[in-house]
Amino acid sequence: MSTRIRLAAVVTLSAAALFAAPARADGLHRFAVIVGNDTGGDGTRPLLYARADARKVYDILTRLGGVRADDAQLVLDGSAQDLLAALAATERRAADARTHGERTALIFYYSGHAKDGALRLGDTQLPLDSLKARIAGSPVDVRIAILDSCRSGELTRTKGSTKGARHAPAFQIQAEGPRDAKGLVILTSSSSDEDSQESDLVGGSYFSHHLASGLMGGADKSGDGRVTLFEAYAYAYDRTVADTAETAAGPQHPTFSYDLAGNGDLVLTDVAARREGVYLPREAPGGVYYLVDRQGFIAAEILKGEKDESDRRIAVPPGRYRVKRRLADRLRVGDIEVSAGQMITLEEGHLHDAAFSDDPVKGAMRVDVSRWSMGGGLGYQSVFDAPTRESLFPATGLVGLDLQLRNFFRRDWVWGLDASGGGASGVVVLQSTTAPFHFSELSLATSLVAEWPHGALTPFVGGRLAYLFMTRRFDGDAFPAQYFSTISPGIVGGVTWHLSRDFGVVLRGRVHYLLYNVDENRSLGFWELSTAVSYAL
Amino acid sequence: MRSEHVLLLVPVAALVFLLGACGDYSNEDLEFMNAVPQSSDLHADIPAVTSAVELADEAELAKQTHTVTTTFNGMADTLVTLVDTVRSYPPTSRTPDSRTWGPFGFDKTKLKNLDWQLRVIVSRDATVADRFDYEIDVHKDGNADTDWPTLVSGSFDAGHTARRGVGQLLLDTAKGRAEGLDVSDFGALDNLTIKYDTLDDPLTIDMTINDLPAAGSPDPGSMVVYSYSQAATGQGEMIFDLIGNLIAGPAIEDLRVTSQWLTTGAGRATVKVLSGDGVGATQTECWNASFVATYNNKPWSAGEDVPASPPADPGDLCPAISTP
Numbered sequence: 001m002s003t004r005i006r007l008a009a010v011v012t013l014s015a016a017a018l019f020a021a022p023a024r025a026d027g028l029h030r031f032a033v034i035v036g037n038d039t040g041g042d043g044t045r046p047l048l049y050a051r052a053d054a055r056k057v058y059d060i061l062t063r064l065g066g067v068r069a070d071d072a073q074l075v076l077d078g079s080a081q082d083l084l085a086a087l088a089a090t091e092r093r094a095a096d097a098r099t100h101g102e103r104t105a106l107i108f109y110y111s112g113h114a115k116d117g118a119l120r121l122g123d124t125q126l127p128l129d130s131l132k133a134r135i136a137g138s139p140v141d142v143r144i145a146i147l148d149s150c151r152s153g154e155l156t157r158t159k160g161s162t163k164g165a166r167h168a169p170a171f172q173i174q175a176e177g178p179r180d181a182k183g184l185v186i187l188t189s190s191s192s193d194e195d196s197q198e199s200d201l202v203g204g205s206y207f208s209h210h211l212a213s214g215l216m217g218g219a220d221k222s223g224d225g226r227v228t229l230f231e232a233y234a235y236a237y238d239r240t241v242a243d244t245a246e247t248a249a250g251p252q253h254p255t256f257s258y259d260l261a262g263n264g265d266l267v268l269t270d271v272a273a274r275r276e277g278v279y280l281p282r283e284a285p286g287g288v289y290y291l292v293d294r295q296g297f298i299a300a301e302i303l304k305g306e307k308d309e310s311d312r313r314i315a316v317p318p319g320r321y322r323v324k325r326r327l328a329d330r331l332r333v334g335d336i337e338v339s340a341g342q343m344i345t346l347e348e349g350h351l352h353d354a355a356f357s358d359d360p361v362k363g364a365m366r367v368d369v370s371r372w373s374m375g376g377g378l379g380y381q382s383v384f385d386a387p388t389r390e391s392l393f394p395a396t397g398l399v400g401l402d403l404q405l406r407n408f409f410r411r412d413w414v415w416g417l418d419a420s421g422g423g424a425s426g427v428v429v430l431q432s433t434t435a436p437f438h439f440s441e442l443s444l445a446t447s448l449v450a451e452w453p454h455g456a457l458t459p460f461v462g463g464r465l466a467y468l469f470m471t472r473r474f475d476g477d478a479f480p481a482q483y484f485s486t487i488s489p490g491i492v493g494g495v496t497w498h499l500s501r502d503f504g505v506v507l508r509g510r511v512h513y514l515l516y517n518v519d520e521n522r523s524l525g526f527w528e529l530s531t532a533v534s535y536a537l
Numbered sequence: 538m539r540s541e542h543v544l545l546l547v548p549v550a551a552l553v554f555l556l557g558a559c560g561d562y563s564n565e566d567l568e569f570m571n572a573v574p575q576s577s578d579l580h581a582d583i584p585a586v587t588s589a590v591e592l593a594d595e596a597e598l599a600k601q602t603h604t605v606t607t608t609f610n611g612m613a614d615t616l617v618t619l620v621d622t623v624r625s626y627p628p629t630s631r632t633p634d635s636r637t638w639g640p641f642g643f644d645k646t647k648l649k650n651l652d653w654q655l656r657v658i659v660s661r662d663a664t665v666a667d668r669f670d671y672e673i674d675v676h677k678d679g680n681a682d683t684d685w686p687t688l689v690s691g692s693f694d695a696g697h698t699a700r701r702g703v704g705q706l707l708l709d710t711a712k713g714r715a716e717g718l719d720v721s722d723f724g725a726l727d728n729l730t731i732k733y734d735t736l737d738d739p740l741t742i743d744m745t746i747n748d749l750p751a752a753g754s755p756d757p758g759s760m761v762v763y764s765y766s767q768a769a770t771g772q773g774e775m776i777f778d779l780i781g782n783l784i785a786g787p788a789i790e791d792l793r794v795t796s797q798w799l800t801t802g803a804g805r806a807t808v809k810v811l812s813g814d815g816v817g818a819t820q821t822e823c824w825n826a827s828f829v830a831t832y833n834n835k836p837w838s839a840g841e842d843v844p845a846s847p848p849a850d851p852g853d854l855c856p857a858i859s860t861p
Binding site for chain 2 (some may be wrong): 435480495
């Protein structure tokens with residue numbers, strides 16, 4: 001049960017205002033290199049959400065952070081060389097901007113593995129010292145490095161320097177004009193001896209999740225609609241420590257290092273200028289507000305004080321969300337839909353009470369993360385043995401439909417049901433005559449495959465069990481129709497090319513075992529090749 | 538994977554494997570089915586009389602040939618119907634060298650032989666390569682399980698060519714009658730033998746019909762022998778002997794009719810008394826494509842001659858037909 005929140009106030013902006021880059025009002029030409037890599041080579045276990053975190057940060061910086069898409073590089077599952085190449089390309093653009101008299105800023109974000117003093121990007125490594133030196137030497141005025149990886153706090157440890165890592169909120173920033181700011185700021189997700197943790201509930205790492213929530217407005221304590229670097233860090237720090245305090249891995253403490261001439265703060269996102277998302281009036285009850293997306297992930301998590309003196313804006317992207325606020329004895333939940341260019345006011349009256357068992361995040365999470373997809377396509381099937389192919393089971397074109405459920409048994413496992421049918425002509429050569437026939441086949445199958453998402457391409461391999469029903473009818477009814485049915489185990493492999501979030505093209509190969517036992521017991525095999533278009537429901 | 542899902546999948550997977558493979562999808566079955574003759578194998582083809590021809594105008598021996606051909610095909614169809622089960626249904630059971638259809642009950646709508654069953658067995662002959670033997674056996678309920686007298690037996694030698702092969706079959710109604718089977722549908726038929734060769738040119742079918750003696754008659758039952766051949770060109774020949782007391786008198790006659798035709802329908806026939814009363818007498822008749830007599834030399838009935846005084850050598854009055 002849910003209550004759809006009516007639009008108490010809808011502000012429609014002009015397209016020009018919508019796509020403006022408000023954060024560039026400070027005069028900084030902003031560039032970004034955003035890196036996400038789930039794999040870290042030998043001795044590491046694949047992460048689940050590093051790439052998702054990178055995508056989320058990329059979206060926020062280009063949508064709210066004044067970074068033009070042209071000036072942002074997103075490197076997913078790339079190597080150290082890819083990272084450095086992206087950095088070099090961005091530096092060239094920044095240097096070009098400086099020659100035109102622009103003040104420039106570089107935001108570097110990394111989510112992935114780090115171990116033994118180096119970033120681990122797949123099978124390649126990039127020493128932290130080297131990275132730090134590289135960023136420090138970038139030809140820009142302001143450099144911001146954000147690392148979300150285990151023991152990333154090593155990057156903020158500076159020998160012999162009084163400017164070192166700090167834990168928020170133990171520092172004060174003198175709010176001088178940001179135009180004066182020059183230098184390097186480093187944010188890390190954990191200290192030098194801590195792991196950085198991921199969460200299935202938030203669909204990302206704790207630190208990046210809270211940093212993102214902060215940048216979307218959660219960190220805007222001042223209520224001016226602009227989230228500064230220090231506001232974002234302080235918010236991410238508080239929420240990360242709070243969330244990880246009770247985890248098995250123990251509390252995780254983000255660190256902060258700054259070396260800014262002028263000590264000026266920087267506005268990272270301008271949620272007021274965007275004027276799109278959810279508007280939380282100052283009189284709204286305090287507590288943590290969760291905005292849960294359609295996949296069941298927490299898109300934004302906002303801590304609102306009981307006595308906030310200003311309204312809050314949460315600049316989530318357009319979409320449908322379920323809002324949840326947790327009370328001591330129950331939940332308050334409701335649905336909202338954010339349209340492009342609209343700011344939806346969230347009123348308490350449109351939430352309703354719900355039991356903890358109806359938590360849209362916990363409990364329902366697994367179901368929501370699991371995702372159905374369906375597809376249809378064409379294929380071709382052929383028995384390996386040539387004589388059998390010529391006279392018994394002719395090679396056949398197939399038309400098929402399939403239904404798949406992802407992440408139900410286990411993340412990146414796909415359980416599938418498929419049906420296909422086809423027909424072909426063949427001829428049986430008997431001792432004294434020939435018997436032309438038409439062959440038909442119906443296949444119903446279930447499969448379980450493992451996927452390895454790799455950018456736009458997702459290879460997969462697994463097992464399949466098919467029920468085959470084959471018939472043939474002879475020309476002129478010279479002989480009675482015949483049928484054969486059997487259970488056929490096999491293996492399946494292929495690759496999905498993701499055209500968009502919902503659509504993909506699947507190229508698939510199958511090899512199956514076929515026990516034929518009418519005339520005699522024969523072990524046969526057949527292969528299939530097919531292509532299909534899939535759509536995520 | 539969640540443990541409860543694993544526990545569910547294991548019995549499901551075991552069940553589907555136990556179901557195994559099943560069906561009648563078999564090339565070997567086709568070989569066994571193909572051993573029994575089908576209608577086209579045992580069919581005599583002669584150009585039919587068209588509506589443009591008054592039946593009364595049809596030449597006497599052309600009409601006789603049509604009548605005999607109809608009888609011939611009817612008898613052949615009788616046998617084909619008996620073995621047609623093999624070509625209409627998948628076998629009931631299989632061994633590496635045989636297929637069995639049945640046992641089945643007889644057609645209950647005919648209210649005959651309700652306590653009898655029949656089965657068809659086609660087997661690969663172990664002694665002759667590419668030969669199949671087949672039989673239709675009958676069994677009376679209550680008799681010993683091994684008591685399956687054979688009503689129809691046959692064999693087929695596959696030809697390894699596009700044409701079929703060489704075969705023969707015997708319908709032994711006498712045996713069925715002796716076992717107590719009601720074979721009244723076959724009338725006075727005692728046995729019927731067909732031998733066919735569809736492998737070589739010309740195609741040949743020989744049919745021998747033995748009837749029971751007429752009730753109260755001291756004479757043996759009549760026997761009719763048909764020999765049909767057809768060349769690849771389409772021209773055909775039917776030779777049949779009529780054996781019995783066909784002419785008034787004490788002797789048993791054997792009349793041999795040899796009828797030949799072209800694909801156009803034009804043909805000629807001779808009747809010769811081989812034995813019995815009037816032995817040696819010969820009639821020759823020819824007809825055109827409309828089956829109208831063009832020549833008839835019938836020594837024992839000069840009034841039917843065509844023309845009125847037919848020459849000994851018909852010449853152009855008869856079509857030139859070589860023996861197929």
